[in-house]
Amino acid sequence: MPIPLPPQAGAAILPPAPQDPPVLADVVRAKYYLRSVETSVRTHVPNGPTPDDEARADIYKTQVALAHSAGDAAQAPPWFLPALNAALNTAFTQQLTPLKFTLTQTYNMLLHDGENCPFDIVPFPDGSMPNAPPHNLPLLTSAATIAGLNPSQLNSYCNGYVGVGHGLVGAASQTAIAQAIGCKVIP
Structure with missing residues (x-):
């Protein structure tokens, strides 16, 4: 499911919508967007983002990163989990x-x-x-x-x-x- 962009936060430039599932470049863009909003909040830019906007940008970055990680986990071959369980069970x-x-x-x-x-x-x-x-x-x-x-x-x-x-x-x-x-x- 695609991740929606956060609402516009003052003059901070929203990144493009992430791919589904997000790629690493989407994670980087979400991180830079969060930094931009954080900087604007800390420098008290007039009509700039609020602390609530900063929280929404942080949530957005986390959602993109988690979706990217889940996409990597979904790429594991079907034999991997049973093989891992067997190896761990034997070692245990x-x-x-x-x-x-x-x-x-x-x-x-x-x-x-x-x-x-x-x-x-x-x-x-x-x-x-x-x-x-x-x-x-x-x-x-x-x-x-x-x-x-x-x-x-x-x-x-x-x-x-x-x-x-x-x-x-x-x-x-x-x-x-x-x-x-x-x-x-x-x-």
Whole structure:
């Protein structure tokens, strides 16, 4: 939609009507028109523009600049926004995974042994959840649930939290799991 020119402001010369959408030259002309009106108001030119005229010239300049900017945004290719969203989503997820791990671990540290209030699920460092496929491990809600894990489950949890080839068995694996989820009481 074309931008209308402001009303005549004293002796200030109105710029030509801007193109639709405005081009950069229209933005420059609107800026110079505003400067002309501002100068006339500040020097108190007789029968010159008023402060209201200055405000209208400023609004006009802003409208032209915004319309010009919107015209540039409309020029983006149709594939750009989905590609940008995918890239930002990937970067955001990569930054969120370690943060979620650390925050959940810290919260669990406040719960002592997890008996009065169950532990939150601490994701594996790769972002996967221990109780979801493909792991399907039991929830670790307290120190007692860590102590009740069978050797296969202990090994799977250690693989997830410590890494494959950890070499931990029995009490050492329970200790490593407890530390990984933020349990302060070693089972």
